């Protein structure tokens with residue numbers, strides 16, 4: 001059983017290698033219970049591979065990973081079923097099954113982990129999750145092809161929340177959304193995280209998301225996490241990539257838009 005002050009995710013000495021290509025080497029990371037941790041890094045630095053390693057979809061070459069205080073590597077699916085039930089994942093692009101309706105997509109994890117659940121209850125839970133993510137109640141019978149990009153993301157989120165997880169993995173949730181849709185999705189993430197007491201591991205390139213909702217940010221570069229902290233703490237480090245990322249033109253614009261949003265909520 002994990003202690004409450006223990007990191008909810010603990011990664012030590014992670015190595016991931018594909019042939020000659022070394023993606024991670026000696027990567028360490030702690031994710032604290034109850035935080036929204038943003039994970040950033042240049043394209044190809046291995047953010048998705050890191051997430052896939054933590055959730056067991058990628059077998060690392062070396063290292064240790066514990067989630068909820070339980071080691072996850074080198075264990076088969078039946079041994080980790082009680083851990084996997086406690087997290088939800090929104091993959092890049094939503095990753096909905098195109099031949100299933102929204103409600104049926106949300107029911108997939110329920111059917112996988114609770115095959116004997118009463119179908120009426122499965123239906124009820126799915127309807128509740130659909131509404132919880134801000135989709136109209138009539139979205140349930142729709143197919144993914146009938147949804148806008150933002151609605152697809154919400155449907156993917158509803159599926160990720162199907163099992164009432166404690167831990168949520170979001171891989172580039174606002175990619176492809178217009179700025180208003182992205183800001184609305186950020187707000188939804190923050191409000192669900194607060195209401196449900198979630199811990200969120202959030203991969204993003206979206207500087208507005210980092211400023212608006214992340215408690216801390218981990219920076220991937222040079223095959224490991226080179227820095228982790230609040231944005232102010234990161235800016236205070238003198239790493240050139242971090243300085244360029246947060247203090248370049250887009251970083252400055254994100255700060256300005258965050259200040260404007262704060263001014264609107266206090267006026």
Ligand SMILES: Nc1ncnc2c1ncn2[C@@H]1O[C@H](COP(=O)(O)OP(=O)(O)OP(=O)(O)O)[C@@H](O)[C@H]1O
Pocket residue numbers: 018023041042043044045046047048049050
């Ligand atoms: N199964 C795999 N086999 C071989 N190479 C892989 C595999 N999975 C990922 N890679 C490689 O690992 C590297 C890191 O990929 P990853 O998708 O984690 O990057 P990322 O940081 O999430 O990038 P982006 O920001 O562009 O999404 C890439 O060069 C990718 O091609």
